[in-house]
Amino acid sequence: MNHSPRIRTVLGCTLLVAALGAGVTACGSSGHPLSAKPYDAASQITFSGPVGAKKADPDKPLEVTAQGDESRITDVTATDAMGRYVAGELAADGKRWHSTAPLAADAHYTVHVSTEDEDGAPGRKVLAFDTGNPSKEKALKVTFGPEGGKYGVGQPITAELNKPVKDPKARAVVERALKVDSQPAVQGAWHWVDSKELHFRPQEYWPAHATITARSNLEGIKVTDRLWGGKSKPLTITTGDRLEAITDAGSHYMTVYRNGEEINSIPITTGKPGFETRNGVKVVLGQEYYVRMRGTSIGIAEGSSDSYNLPVYYATRVTWSGEYVHAAPWSTGSQGYENVSHGCTGMSTGNAEWFFDTFHKGDIVKVVNSYGDDMDPFGNGFGDWNVSWKKWQEGSALSNTDKPDPASQARLSPEV
Incomplete structure (x- = not known):
């Protein structure tokens, strides 16, 4: 084994300390601002996120602003509980940082803010908050068709979404939550017509004189980071003769x-x-x-x-x-x-x-x-x-x- 590089490094530092004396040390702590322990920067910044138990709106961007003429932000890092970073931009003068990517709904975020004062002394503040669910207006809702009533055995069940769903994994979440039951029971499946419409039909025509119900279990279900299931009205139809x-x-x-x-x-x-x-x-x-x-x-x-x-x-x-x-x-x-x-x-x-x-x-x-x-x-x-x-x-x-x-x-x- 060869330990010589490490020995030379330690000896070099020791000799340098001896030569410079107690006034300045290159390997130890000193009064230089860059080697000082960061102070609490709470008084140097303002944060747009929520305070206390209140949850943030995931549709609104984050913003950190430096207070005072001499204070500036040097770095901001925001991550969720899964370690995913939130993209953002820091102004050239260090006065403002804002997120440039959307937040996830119903997630926990930690924000690390680094600052410095007029003397170059470092400040640090760690902020944490949770995001809520999107507003009801932004929820994914399903409208089943046709209208309730009596139909022939060839009538498919339709599901119209108020927002497009394109990602295959998100479509799978939606589809698992859409339930169709028939008495007598038949085998059936959903088929995506496009990003906002699905049709359900059996392998063969519906049985004569059947009762068919369709309902959505999407309410409160997370479809994507920014889309949650809303409440939908169920549907019941019956069939007559074939x-x-x-x-x-x-x-x-x-x-x-x-x-x-x-x-x-x-x-x-x-x-x-x-x-x-x-x-x-x-x-x-x-x-x-x-x-x-x-x-x-x-x-x-x-x-x-x-x-x-x-x-x-x-x-x-x-x-x-x-x-x-x-x-x-x-x-x-x-x-x-x-x-x-x-x-x-x-x-x-x-x-x-x-x-x-x-x-x-x-x-x-x-x-x-x-x-x-x-x-x-x-x-x-x-x-x-x-x-x-x-x-x-x-x-x-x-x-x-x-x-x-x-x-x-x-x-x-x-x-x-």
Whole structure:
């Protein structure tokens, strides 16, 4: 072992002390300000944080200010109980330090402030405080949909957030707190449509005559450092019979089933070439006894051969962009034989009235054998059932898959 470097250091210091005498010591204490014990700097600074048991607002920045003309701040270090530092800036003249990063809610912070006076003597002050929760206006709230009532077995449960949640871990916190129960019980899952909307559906359609409840347990739960769960109103809906209308654009007939048994077969017409009806499962969104439908609303020039301006009755809406099942007395000669509409499913007035009285929100309308595009999963109604169960589950934050926001391709007009 070689101890010589350490011995030389000690001897060197001893010789230097001997040479300088008692007046100045390089290795010991002296009257020099830099070697003095720091004094309590409480009288030299003001702090914007709370005093006593009061909690700080995490949305407000911290600020430390030097008092007096000769005092200045030399350093400020703020950390939380986990050792995470708060970024900040110290003015060039040492008169003010302020935080430049947000504080965490419901956290404990320690602030170390170093100062010096006009003689260069060091001061020190250690401050500690807790942050509270964000205000109620900044809480994460959930609004469930649809409104309470009776629906068809195709109606998804929706959860609308008042603030976006993008981080996968935060989404998992939210999702675990959203509960959906069904009697009879079914397997189901949440799917993130975008950063502010989730949908819940079973693997198959809901059971007929089920009672479904949705509630949030987010209240008081920490979602992120700056976002806490707020109070939300629960939802209860029920389902009726399982009603399905299978619209076959190839055979030009609609077959209607109640609880798996055929109850009607209706001659129809669907979208002609260039205006083909969308394939896939759609869910009834609402019903209007009378709708004025105009071709100009979907980009058809007035006066062209495809232009129309018609009063339409017994209109059952299945997309937000204007696809309906409705009465089309002007096309009865084509119903059951050819497709002549601009995208809607047309039928006789009597059949449309029957359909209007039989189907309600949440009931299923499925189009097959059309040359049209597939129904959008989201953004143009409820196309949720067109997503495979495997893909649906991948849209859950609990599957560690973060789905991008889907692009809505909806047109905002009726299609007759």
